[in-house]
Amino acid sequence: MRREVICSLLVANRGEIACRIFRTCRDLGITTVAVYSDADADALHVREADLAVRLPGSAPADTYLRGDLVVAAARAAGADAVHPGYGFLSENAGFAAAVRDAGLVWVGPPVKAIELMASKTRAKELMAAAGVPLLAPVDPAAATPADLPLLLKAASGGGGRGMRIVRELAELPGELEAATAEAAAAFGDGEVFAEPYVQRGRHVEVQIMADDHGTVWALGTRDCSLQRRHQKVIEEAPAPSLDDALRTRLHEAATAAARAVGYRGAGTVEFLLSADGRPYFLEMNTRLQVEHPVTEAVFGVDIVALQLRTAEGQPLPEPPAASGHAVEARLYAEDPARDWQPQTGTLLALEVPHAPGLRLDAGYASGDTIGVHYDPMLAKVVAHAPTRPEAVRLLARALERARVHGPVTNRDLLVRSLRHPDFTAARLDTGFYDRHLESLTAPVSGDPARAALAAALAQAARPAAGPARFGAWRNLPSQPQTKRYRGEPDGVEQTIAYRATRTGLQPYDDPGVRVLAAAPDRVTLDVDGVTRRFDVTVHGDRVHVDTAGASYTFTALPRFTDPAAQTEPGSLLAPMPGTVVRLAEGLAVGARVRAGQPLIWLEAMKMEHRVLAPASGALTALHAAPGHQVEVGALLAVVQEAPSAPATVPPEENA
Incomplete structure (x- = not known):
């Protein structure tokens, strides 16, 4: 050869x-x-x-x-x-x-293998021959209430794009249209199919590696059950809590699929495990997976290097042995508390601590701009340790200590997810965020007032611009200085008072705190007898404060608020830059809408995002139309509030 x-x-x-x-x-x-x-x-x-x-x-x-x-x-x-x-x-x-x-x-794999696995029918035939149960496809045109819930999926891609759960038959036409549009935008192919949606299922997959000499590896399992919008967020290897018989069955099925199509290179066979542990074949991805680093860590291999060598015609060596456990978290520029809205802007800092067992795969660096055209994933952080609890602990702490400044990210969500009792106990399924998102995105339980104090003291410690001023010494205590900050993204304001004393800067009305040191980039406080350090970074009017257990972002506010900066009540503002792709049917000035009703759909970062009515009432202004490009904060429409407004927008648009 x-x-x-x-x-x-x-x-x-x-x-x-x-x-x-x-x-x-x-x-x-x-x-x-x-x-x-x-x-x-x-x-x-x-x-x-x-x-x-x-x-x-x-x-x-x-x-x-x-x-x-x-x-x-x-x-x-x-x-x-x-x-x-x-x-x-x-x-x-x-x-x-x-x-x-x-x-x-x-x-990559042979063209024929890609074609065979791209055919959902052929892929299911291969899995049936391997004895793996299948989810039978459902014709959307013939679907009945007995078929619900349904999962719509893009035929030509993954990553959660083009996927929709349909729980009501009346929602099916609109969700099909949205899934088709999203799939076309992401993959250039709008074909979508439907299959039964398995409640409380686990997403488990097998990494395969094959060469042209008849060797096929099954490199263990991965669990990718923690997902948002059907896109994976946290992955780990090996998949926990699987018995040996099930692991063997999955490995054999994946290997049989690879051999059946003459596979070469890296690929992944994905399964859905029902609540009773029955595996259902989902699909075979004929490519490298986002989550491949956890398998690399556990098996001590470089899968990309193996891809290159098999593409060159080289044979695979002896299969490696597994060691330890690895967990990966995807760091996104998005706001989980606001319907996972992607965020844009300058990534001011991205720094993850270095430690044995930690790995950072990043697509951005400090100073880069996060745009609107592509997926908002910034990086993947991977931890490898001898046991699962150790790997989870290492990853959570690394994310907690990371400096991530700029747009809102899902960093805090990741830390809380890794420490959630269901995750630490390996009680995993794809509905994790449906059940726990509210608690995982609740305001951070920390000490924002002391963080704001550190921001104020760091600002006060900066050298004054211009010539030195005399006459600052006085025997009488100075009058307190005040600074105001608004927490991001919660919007809570903090007013900080401090004064200069003969021993240095001290808080004015916080007797439990002593200032041990104050510099422009670090403030050290004694808080009720415990020494705490606050790293302070300033970017324009944004102040980032990183501590041992939490990170805070503030906007420095002027002493007086400009009354012209108010937004008209009932305004619908664009939550991100994007393109208006459609409006709710019948939406026009004078239409009656209900609070929370989807009115406008924006396309940004290859996904559709809904803009909801902020209140019940009448639409008094409409500034959006399909095809319009809008910037973040652009006024799209205005709703004049009215109690219990009967909606005139058709109810099927509420999906």
């Missing part, structure tokens, strides 16, 4: 996965080539590549989903191989064929 030697690799992707593949390429002495959209011209993956080729435009459909442009970029840069990463074109058989037809090495 002829063997290829890869010398220069183009990664047909962006962000974290492109950076991660480049890292392995550097270790192997392979030249790296990036592609980038206009929105990604200064992105981290572009900076880390040896060469980079522009794909004109910003929308995925015009750039990262254009296989012809990617192949042309590989030729222009002199690459001899293409790695698709995950998402975008990674499971597109036509793209894989185009890469091979161009004389390039395809770092």
